Amino acid sequence: MRSGYGNLTGTREPWSAGVRGCSNEYVNPEQPEPDGPRPQAQDRHPEAAGRPIGRRVLLGTLGLGALGVVTAPTLQRGLEAFLGSAADKDPTGLTGLLPNGGGFRYYSVASSVPHKNAANYRLRIDGLVDRPATYTLNDLRAMPQTRMVKDVQCVTGWRVPDTPFEGVRLSQLLDAAGVRAEGTAIRFSCFDGTYTESLTLDQARRADVLVALRMQDKDIGHSHGGPVRLYVAPMYFYKSAKWLSGITVTKDVQPGYWEDRGYDVDAWVGRSNGRDDDPTS
Amino acid sequence: MTLRADAPPQTHVRRFGRTQRWVHRSTAALMGVCVATAACLYIPEFAELVGRRELVVRIHEWAGLALPAPVLAGLASRAFRADLGFLNRFGPHDRVWLRAALHRDKRRSSRPAGKFNAGQKIYAAWIAGASLAMLGTGLLMWFTHLTPIQWRTSATFVHDWLALTIGIVLAGHIGMALGDPEARRGLRTGLVSKEWADREHSLWRH
Numbered sequence: 001m002r003s004g005y006g007n008l009t010g011t012r013e014p015w016s017a018g019v020r021g022c023s024n025e026y027v028n029p030e031q032p033e034p035d036g037p038r039p040q041a042q043d044r045h046p047e048a049a050g051r052p053i054g055r056r057v058l059l060g061t062l063g064l065g066a067l068g069v070v071t072a073p074t075l076q077r078g079l080e081a082f083l084g085s086a087a088d089k090d091p092t093g094l095t096g097l098l099p100n101g102g103g104f105r106y107y108s109v110a111s112s113v114p115h116k117n118a119a120n121y122r123l124r125i126d127g128l129v130d131r132p133a134t135y136t137l138n139d140l141r142a143m144p145q146t147r148m149v150k151d152v153q154c155v156t157g158w159r160v161p162d163t164p165f166e167g168v169r170l171s172q173l174l175d176a177a178g179v180r181a182e183g184t185a186i187r188f189s190c191f192d193g194t195y196t197e198s199l200t201l202d203q204a205r206r207a208d209v210l211v212a213l214r215m216q217d218k219d220i221g222h223s224h225g226g227p228v229r230l231y232v233a234p235m236y237f238y239k240s241a242k243w244l245s246g247i248t249v250t251k252d253v254q255p256g257y258w259e260d261r262g263y264d265v266d267a268w269v270g271r272s273n274g275r276d277d278d279p280t281s
Numbered sequence: 282m283t284l285r286a287d288a289p290p291q292t293h294v295r296r297f298g299r300t301q302r303w304v305h306r307s308t309a310a311l312m313g314v315c316v317a318t319a320a321c322l323y324i325p326e327f328a329e330l331v332g333r334r335e336l337v338v339r340i341h342e343w344a345g346l347a348l349p350a351p352v353l354a355g356l357a358s359r360a361f362r363a364d365l366g367f368l369n370r371f372g373p374h375d376r377v378w379l380r381a382a383l384h385r386d387k388r389r390s391s392r393p394a395g396k397f398n399a400g401q402k403i404y405a406a407w408i409a410g411a412s413l414a415m416l417g418t419g420l421l422m423w424f425t426h427l428t429p430i431q432w433r434t435s436a437t438f439v440h441d442w443l444a445l446t447i448g449i450v451l452a453g454h455i456g457m458a459l460g461d462p463e464a465r466r467g468l469r470t471g472l473v474s475k476e477w478a479d480r481e482h483s484l485w486r487h
Contacts, residue, residue, distance in 0.1 A: 047395035050370030061410025072435030
């Protein structure tokens with residue numbers, strides 16, 4: 001191959017001559033060719049030469065990605081501040097589609113979720129209680145309402161500032177049902193048929209834990225977990241189960257849907273899941 | 282009209298062999314699955330329509346993991362490696378092509394190209410690097426227990442923004458293909474007309 005490079009290995013792609021850096025790379029063209037080789041094997045065709053810029057672009061892109069991971073906390077803060085203010089003035093709602101563009105995201109673990117309204121919505125309270133009860137939407141609306149305005153923090157990073165929630169304190173529903181002495185925890189179930197959540201009794205009795213009927217001063221719509229969802233202000237938002245349909249007092253904490261999949265059961269914002277966000281409540 | 286057997290006009294040239302076409306098709310299919318599942322995870326309307334978040338996440342993860350496989354398998358083919366070599370090497374004519382592209386100069390003479398033009402070379406290198414960056418950040422998000430959670434948040438940030446960028450670039454890639462039936466034919470059948478090859482890729486020695 002070395003000696004007859006110019007005329008015997010015509011099937012070799014010409015670009016490879018530039019890649020290898022063989023010692024005889026530039027030797028052959030100077031030797032007289034005996035009988036008419038392919039003429040273009042000798043002139044430096046534009047495609048034969050060239051610098052490996054493709055490889056540099058590839059590695060450069062990869063390197064920028066790595067740099068992005070390293071500098072993400074700084075970049076993210078800046079972008080969120082910018083997009084947050086842009087989203088306030090954006091009538092098209094397009095900024096909502098940008099990553100961390102401000103606003104809520106729809107997560108459902110079920111294939112489809114039935115729609116419920118005042119006619120067919122029911123909230124059942126049972127388990128270790130003296131007086132199990134079923135509430136309609138109007139029953140809940142008739143009870144004293146509490147309104148809170150706090151940030152919402154998702155464990156995946158997005159945060160929605162100053163979001164009003166309004167509803168019935170969970171502690172009030174628990175008191176009405178009469179929790180028995182052996183009950184120490186709550187299990188929440190949802191009418192999507194899949195999602196579950198849990199709280200300890202002490203957590204559930206906090207004043208900033210609501211059975212929420214309104215969010216952002218509107219009745220909670222279906223996509224936000226309406227008509228009734230849980231709102232656990234001091235914890236990551238996965239604790240605030242959507243489409244709430246059942247409150248069961250139990251003997252022990254039974255980890256909920258995401259907690260079976262690795263999330264912390266005690267999901268205090270800033271003090272769990274390895275995150276250091278500012279507390280929300 | 283009778284075709285003359287003695288001097289068949291060479292009307293078609295081979296642009297891609299079976300390997301290149303298979304690699305492109307499989308990569309496109311996997312990328313399509315990645316994009317479709319990403320849309321179902323990310324865009325609220327689609328997320329509401331599809332739900333089943335866990336299943337969609339699994340499909341997305343495995344399609345992403347498999348994305349480099351066709352190219353890696355293609356490396357066994359000499360013809361495919363040769364094409365990668367063409368994509369990698371930039372000659373003086375590529376500088377001319379890029380400058381003309383920047384100035385929206387559409388004249389043939391100012392757009393010299395070998396088997397691949399400079400735009401195709403940049404696209405190929407960028408999408409390969411970007412896909413690997415997506416794979417890396419995706420793995421950080423997938424195997425969360427291997428790294429501190431701050432890494433996952435940072436990886437999510439890069440994954441989200443790069444996904445948006447890839448979506449736009451990919452749309453451009455598909456748009457270009459839609460505008461050039463002969464180029465599509467090259468990837469579908471492996472053959473292009475000689476006239477097209479001489480016009481679009483004047484320096485390509487086929």
